[in-house]
Amino acid sequence: MHLILFFLFAGFCLAGAINLLVQSHPISSALSLIVVMTSLAVLYLLLGAEFLAAAQVIVYAGAIMVLFTFVVMLLNAGREERTMGSRTACTVGFPAVVAILGVLATVILKAQGLGVAGLRDGITSTEELSRVLFHELLLPFEVTSVLILIAILGAVALARHGDGDPHGNQDPHGNGERTAGK
Amino acid sequence: MEIPITWYLLLSAVLFSLGVVGFLIKRNLITVFMSIELMLNAVNLSFVTFAHQWHAVRGQIFVFFVMMVAAAEAAVGLAIIIAVFRARATLAVDRIDLMKL
Numbered sequence: 001m002h003l004i005l006f007f008l009f010a011g012f013c014l015a016g017a018i019n020l021l022v023q024s025h026p027i028s029s030a031l032s033l034i035v036v037m038t039s040l041a042v043l044y045l046l047l048g049a050e051f052l053a054a055a056q057v058i059v060y061a062g063a064i065m066v067l068f069t070f071v072v073m074l075l076n077a078g079r080e081e082r083t084m085g086s087r088t089a090c091t092v093g094f095p096a097v098v099a100i101l102g103v104l105a106t107v108i109l110k111a112q113g114l115g116v117a118g119l120r121d122g123i124t125s126t127e128e129l130s131r132v133l134f135h136e137l138l139l140p141f142e143v144t145s146v147l148i149l150i151a152i153l154g155a156v157a158l159a160r161h162g163d164g165d166p167h168g169n170q171d172p173h174g175n176g177e178r179t180a181g182k
Numbered sequence: 183m184e185i186p187i188t189w190y191l192l193l194s195a196v197l198f199s200l201g202v203v204g205f206l207i208k209r210n211l212i213t214v215f216m217s218i219e220l221m222l223n224a225v226n227l228s229f230v231t232f233a234h235q236w237h238a239v240r241g242q243i244f245v246f247f248v249m250m251v252a253a254a255e256a257a258v259g260l261a262i263i264i265a266v267f268r269a270r271a272t273l274a275v276d277r278i279d280l281m282k283l
Contacts, residue, residue, distance in 0.1 A: 003183045010193050017200040017220060021207065029213050033220065036197075040223055047190070047234040049242050056226075059249050064219065064256045071260045072212055075267050080210040083276055093206040097199050104195040108188055115235055118184035124239060132239045133246070144250045151254030158261035 002119045005046055012039040026077045030069050037061040047117060051126045190231040197224035211263055211273045215256075222252050 016035035023029050041056040133141060201224060204217030226245045233241025263273070270278055 021204050026210050026212050033216050044230050047230050049230050077273050089206045097202050101199040108191045114187040116184040116186050151257050155257040155261040159264045
């Protein structure tokens with residue numbers, strides 16, 4: 001059962017990731033990224049992380065990807081033209097990717113003492129997770145909430161029409177864009 | 183039926199590499215940003231796998247923090263993309279080259 005579920009959703013993950021690369025329209029890429037993230041939530045559940053599976057669906061597939069699709073539609077992003085980019089990306093980048101993958105795969109395959117994962121392994125309950133989070137890691141948690149607040153303020157400040165706009169070419173239809181960052 | 187932990191780690195490595203390839207070949211600013219999110223997700227899968235392997239709750243909490251930072255990053259990054267689009271009226275990374283040597 002675990003085997004079937006793993007192969008099914010790992011296949012979805014890889015198919016979504018490859019589809020993200022080959023699609024030329026940003027909205028198609030965004031939808032395939034949603035497939036990847038939802039499949040990853042199922043894989044988290046198989047590994048016994050129930051809270052993270054829920055958070056993955058709500059935060060990633062929900063909030064972040066809604067933001068992405070919203071911006072894609074707001075900016076009316078059309079098909080991207082395919083250029084080959086800089087020569088550096090081709091000559092250095094792709095061998096580097098192959099090297100990274102090779103090194104990672106070698107390290108993973110040579111590692112000793114890695115166990116197995118099954119459906120009977122038990123689930124890390126949310127209670128256990130929150131006990132560690134709020135007893136031992138309370139300060140990092142609070143710092144993260146301050147970070148989120150700063151990020152919200154920064155997003156609003158960046159996306160609105162500021163007075164310090166260097167070009168001053170504000171379009172008259174800026175109202176829709178102003179709400180985008182909030 | 184049990185499967186080795188190694189397969190999860192290999193899946194994570196492949197997803198990360200696909201994210202890097204997307205970062206290199208995509209020519210749209212938003213899609214490049216999506217590739218970064220894909221890489222973050224791949225690393226999260228590694229964290230969850232190792233948390234399962236060593237029965238460590240802190241690994242899962244690390245994923246929680248990575249998610250929060252990714253949410254903040256997405257908000258700020260998309261705001262920057264909107265500001266760039268307003269200034270340059272394009273999303274093609276080839277034409278946003280003001281800081282290029």
